[in-house]
Amino acid sequence: MSNLRGHERTHTGEKPFQCNFCDEKFAWRKSHRSHTRLHTGEKPFQCQICDKVLKYSSSLRYHYKAHTGEKHVVCKYCGERFANNRNSRGHMKIHEGKESYQCYFCDRVCADSSQLEDHCETTKGDTPSSAPCATILSASVEI
Template sequence: MHQRAHTEEKPYSCNVCDKSFARSNSLVVHQRAHTGEKPYQCDNCGKTFTQSSHLMAHLRTHAGEKPYSCNICGTSFTHSETLKIHLQMHTKEKP
């Protein structure tokens, strides 16, 4: 399976939109976009997610965790994507 990352082989195809994946688990997660399945639920607020990693990131909002810090001004963020957007403010880059 590791070699597929180098060969770009993607033997797992979605039967709805024909998108292909190197790993079967990636196909399973993708198919949730079509079915609307969100098997991971937050015990605090009930919000549901398609991936466990998205639930884990969400849980940081309840815990007040902000592990991503700007190395320019020190502002901290809950999500890495929010930090990336913030950094564009310092560099004046457009998203």
């Protein structure tokens, strides 16, 4: 399929790629494949440094930044640096007084449960569902 044909679908609304697990439809085959991984749990992208496996190529690109230490996104409130916009947005929620999650084992505060889960897996091998990590804090978290 040409890129032009795929682009045309964004205008026509045509979505020929149907998920085999749910009712979701997609204009792009690549989007369909990525979505299917949500259902199958397939993780075809492997880090060549630590062997961690991930569902998406974009996740692997972000993951490599953890190894290189690259942090090009800067918080406008405190100057803290982040490897990607996702982590920055979560950090901003804390500054803006939105709901946050605190690790049971340390003082780390995360803006959403998925960041807390990543933190717990990295530091203790536990996840919020298996450890009392998911303590929801009030909006008055200070940094």
